[in-house]
Structure formats: C-alpha cells, structure tokens
Amino acid sequence: MTVFILRRVLQAILVLAITSLVVFLGVYAIGDPLEILLPADASMAERAQVTASLHLDDPLALQYWNFIVQALQGNFGRSFVFNRPALEVIFERLPATLELVTTSLILSLIIGIPLGFLAGTRPRTVTDETIMTGSILGFSLPNFWQGMMLIMIFSVWLGWLPSTGRGDTGTILGVRTSYATWDGFVHLLLPATNLALAQIALVIRLTRTGVQETMPLDFVKYARARGISERRILSVHVFKTILIPIVTVLGIEFGSLIAFAVVTETIFAWPGVGKLIIDSINMLDRPIVVAYILVIVSMFIVINLVVDVLYSLLDPRIRSRAS
C-alpha cells in the first residue's frame, strides 16, 4: 500500500509540472490582459506603468521560471484583478462550491439509490418504466435550461424559493455554511437540485443495472437458500456489490462538479469557484486561472487516490490482489 501511494505521489508531481506548463502557455496565448484591465481612456504612461508592475513585459520563459520558483514556495502569484494572492481568492470561494456539490451528491444518493433499487427489482413494470423515463429527462435536458425552469417555477411563479446568492450564512465548527441558517438552507435548495438532477439520473441507471446484474448471481441464490430474508439480501449483500461502480463514477463526478459547476453557479449567482474561473478567464486574470487549474488537478489526483483506497475497502478481491 505504501509503495502504491508513493508511486501515485510521484506521478502526481509529474502531472502537475506538465499541466502548469501547458496552462501557462495556453493562458499566455489567449490575449493581452492590458486590453481588458485598463480603462478605455488609459494613457500610454498608465499602460507602461501597469505593464511594469504586473511584469507583463518579461519574456515568456522568464515569466514561467519566476512562476515555478514562487510556486515551489507556495506562492501562486497575485490576482491581476483583485491584487490578492491567487490561492487565497480561490480558497475563499471553494467552500461555497464544496457545499453545493456535496449537497447535490447527497441528494443524488438518497434519491437515486432507492429509485434505482425500485426499478431494478421490478424490471419492465410501470414503476420501472416511469423511473427510467424520468431519468432520461434528467440526463438529456440541458443543465442551463433546467436551472432557468426551476427559477421560473419556484421563484417567479410560485414565489417559494429564492433564486440568487447564498443568503444568510452562519458558522458551524468555524466553517461558513448555508446550513447554519434557515435562510441559507432555502437558498441552497434550487441550485443543489439543479446540479443534482443529472446525478440522480446517473445513480438511478447505475443502481438499476447493478441490481439486475447481481440478482441472478450464485451468491444471491445461495443466500436465499440459506433463508436470509430478501430485504437483507438487497440491503447488505447486493448493495455492497453494486456500490463499486457507483463509487467510481461519483468520485469522478465529484471532481468535475466542483471544477465545472459553472453553469449552475452562474445562473443562481452562487459565489463559488466555477463562477470565479469563468470571470477570470474573461478578464485574462492569468494567476487565478493557472492556480485554479493546478488546484483542480491536485484535487482530481487526490480523489482518484481516495477512490482506489475505497475500492479495496469495498471489495476484498482487490485488497488481496494489491497485497
């Protein structure tokens, strides 16, 4: 296990180094931040002053070298736009996104798994057909459109739920969260639902397929023969077996939801990192973009590692192979 983790860490460092170079070159090639940052009536003198203070006139190789040297010391540069350390700006927004993504993943599990079991144990019945048709809708309706519809129905027409921002937040164990207040909680509902709809559909499909594949297997028959109740067979034995694909997929989804919850965050004016990265790309705020992508890449690496470890906990076969 230790060797396995060590090898993973070395791989991760290589991946990070390559990503930083690619992203740096890419961001550099897009455009000139001066054109965006400077006001329309800026004079040549101001232009020169900004160029010098942001080191935009250094050769690309030198800029990259400076970046690497500083990054190794934990300094990812200062945002051009906010004039604050890039990591600080990112980590300030990250909790809001984490909260949103975690909520929607929990929603997708507590709604998706029971519905998937229901469909899987009653194949080709009305229940099954209804659930599966519903899941197709969840999959195929564009996220953006769903969001607008949720706002139209629940905020504009019914007036039940707020549609923008995070509302009042409180602190629980030192973390600022929407769960601490009722107002914050209701603000969370619409965006979390919007983000969860596609995930719910995904979990339903994975669960249903898993259940259908597992039910005819020998160990289920054996369990039945031993007289174990159907309920226990489903909730313990079958459940544990089908969790592996679900954990894999949700692990990947968790990463991409954090990195790309952009659409939901934009529609619901949720102050998370997704919105930050889009704004930063539009403003050509290079330090934020580079630091953000490196943070996200590191996060994916960690998630994959966690998923691998979870596998071995869930499946004894993988554990024995590893040792």
Next chain:
Amino acid sequence: MKLAKTAVLAALLSSTWLMPAMAQDLTIGRASEQSSIDPQFSRTGNNQMTSAMFFDRLVDFGPNLEMTPGLAESWEVENPTTWVLHLRDGVTFHDGSAFTADDVIFSLERADEVPNSPAPYTDMVSAVASMEKVDDLTLKITTNAPAPTLMQDIGRVFIISNAASDGKASEDFNSPATAVGTGPYILEEWKPGETLTMKANDAYWADVPEFKDVEIRYISNDAARVAALLSGAVDVIDAVPPQDVPRVDGTDGLHVFSAASGRVIYFGLSMRFDQAPGVTDLDGNPLSENPFKDVRVRKAVSLMIDRKLIVDRILGGSGVPAGQLAGEALGGHNPDVKPDEVDVAKAKELLTEAGYPNGFGITVYSSNDRFPGDGDLAQALGQMLARGGLKVNGVEALPYSVYSKAASAGDYGAFVFSLGASTPNSAPLLQALLHTYDKDRGMGAFNRVRFSDPAYDAALEEALQEFDPEVLDAKLQDLTTMVFAEQPIVPLYWQKVHWGLKDGLNINEGLSEQTLPQNVSSAE
C-alpha cells in the same frame, strides 16, 4: 379559460407577497462587481461605481457626467499653472474625524502609487507638480504646465482619510475600519461574488440618501438578474438586456428606465498598413493596396449601413444612430454632424470614383461578448456591405479577451469596436481615438485604424489648451465637423442602457451608466 388565467394570475400575485419580508430597505441586483473597495486601486467603471457610494471627490459628476462642486466648494486659477482650491467646511469622515486639506494631499499623492494597480489614476494627477496646504481648508496646487482640465482630472480621484488609510494596502479597504470616506453610504461588509451591504451616512454633507440599509447582490447572468427582479428578490437591477425590456416593462408592478449611454459603437476601417488584413480582390487574393486609405471608400462604407435598421431590429430600439463620437448629452456634441442615411447608389458612385466599380472582398470582425448584440451586429454589417456592392468573404465574431489583443495589434482590416465616455466633454474621445498615434507623446492611444491628419492634430492640441469650458465645447464641435468630413471611422450608434425597477421607485442615472443607491428614490 379566461377565468382560469385570472385565477392563476391571482395566485401568482398573492404568492409573491408571501416572500419573506426583506430586512433591507433597498436591494439592488448588479451585473458587475468591483475588484476592490480601495477607491484608488482601479479606475474601471465597476470600481468607480462602488467607490462613489462610500467616497466623495473634489468635484461631483452627475448622472450625465456634468461637473458640480464636491469636496472642493470653489476654485480659482491664479495663473495658468497655479490653482487655489477652497474645500468644503464641516465635512466629516465616517469615523467622525474632520475632512481637511491633508486628506486631499494624501489622496492625490497616493493615487498613482497604489501597488499592482491594473488601472491606476496616474493620468489624473500627472499634471500636479506640487501641493501646498495654505490652511485646513485651502490648498494651492502648482502644475507642470498649463492644465485647463486640472479640476476634471484630479476631480476624478476619490478622497480617502489620511488617518484611517495611511500605510494600508488595497485589501485592507475591504474592512470598514480602513474604507473610511465622506460618502453618502458607510460600508458594512463585502462578501466577494455575493453581496455588498451598507448603511446610510446620516451625517452626509449633501442630501442624506433616502434608503438607509442597502444590499447589493452581484448577479452577472442576464437571465438570472431579470428573474431575481421578476421574483421580487431585488428591487432594482441594472443592465436589463434589450430583449428583456418589453417583458420587464410589461410585468405588473415593474417598470424600465432607459438612458442613452456615452458608449459609441463604431466600425473601424484600418489604414494602418499598405494592405488591409482581410481585404481581397473579387477572386479572394489579397488586394495590393489598402482601399481604406481613400476617404471615398470610407464614406461609401458609411453610406451602405442602415443604422436605424440595426438599432430597431438587432437592439430592439436600445440605441441611438450615431454620426460622431460624443452623444447628445456630452459637451462638444455637434448637432449638425448627422449620422449618414443609407444611400447605396451614392456609395456605388463613390466606389467607382475610387476605382472599385465592382467593389472588393472584405471580412468583418467583431467581438461576441462585449456588448449586447455585438455578434449579431457583425452579421448585419456583413449583409449591408454585401447589399452595398462589396463581396463579403466572411464575418468573424470572437470572445473579447481574444479579440481585443488582435484588434489592437492591427490584425483586422474592418472591425467593430466601442469607446465609452467618462468625462463631461468629447475631448478625450477625440484625442484617444482620432489623434495621430504617437506613443511617445501619449496621443491617439486607441487610434487602432491609424487615421492621421496633421491639421486636425494641431487644431485639437490647440483646443486642449483652452481654459473656458464653453469655448472648449465650441472648439470641440468645430473639430468634430472637421474630422468627420474625412470619415476617420464609421460611427454606428450610441448604446442605450436600461434599469428595471419596482413601481414606486425611480432612479436618476444617465450617461455614466452607474447604479448608485443614493440616486434611487421613491416616486413622488
């Protein structure tokens, strides 16, 4: 059916009243967010808008950028390089301390020294050679050279408290302890990406704002901002997209306020190189000469464009056809310089005279996310040029972050761009856009088409020395007539901007395109 509709409507109306009562007196949904509360960190429009809530300036700029005395009550020009400023008596900062000449000196000295500022106020104070405090409320300023626009320039710098801000960095201003101004509102909290809350300054030296507790929410997505207003979550929104104006205005309990902005959208025809990028002969080979160097060709292009159609169809009426740079409300606007009416026959004639009886090939370039309808505008221009007798090879619309760099580098022969006004008259527009490009002297910074007319340059430079604002405006009018006879660029239209408000609220804004809580009032 009708009954059912009425019932649904009634249910909808009653349900909006069930929304939780708002703690704030006024909630504003705003499209853009400032990058810092430090009023001297950046002078982009977003930042100036936020600064104007908490800080004052030596002069006030009204909704149409008109200048009135602010923290400086009056001023006189002792000789062309010496100014005496009389500061307003009895003004206090949010922390209760008195406003004095020291604060002005501190603020003006700091203005060009804010570290890492992406848009510094350097130019605003570059004319100042030295400042001398005569007494607590009198200040003598010496300039490097005669500077007729001194008050307009230093008047744009926000005044901060010497005592509260000395030695503080820009990020310290995010806390109310450092963001101490004399403005109509006092900062409470800024949650980046989320909200900005403030309370009224009851000791404000001018009119105390009507709404005491104000919350600004940052909602950058157009549809979401409109939905927030429709759902009653906010009372006012800015930047209502043109296509949603009828919807908002048609909703019971809401109305739209529109104003012409100072931003002119224009079509640039590059005279920069001997060949214009994207301009070809009829077979698609690059043209050996640059047709845009001929004024007849530029005029012909202008005559092909139906500005009224663009404004009506693409913008849904959210624009005013333009034939010059400065809109009607700005000083230096010349009512005699009218936008060209579409005249294809005349355009053809001019093209023939210029030696292109069958036209030439052209590619139209534009941004697609800079202002409402910019991508569609490029399409329409392409069609109009084709109708006018040119061969349109293509229309390319790109994100602004990519587009702006290439446009400044001269990669486009024919391109759509915009220029906003931030001063009470057209002088900076005429200088930055149409003066010969001269990097060393800092002239013509935005002259991307590289138009150059020495006679115009000389006349403009002479006008910029004028101290009397009325004489200056007259000179700017003459300059406008002079330069647009040569069609240096093709002005298209001035944008109109829209605010959506709940009935019972009014907003007093205009050219400046700001959304300030102090300018919102209950209807009489």
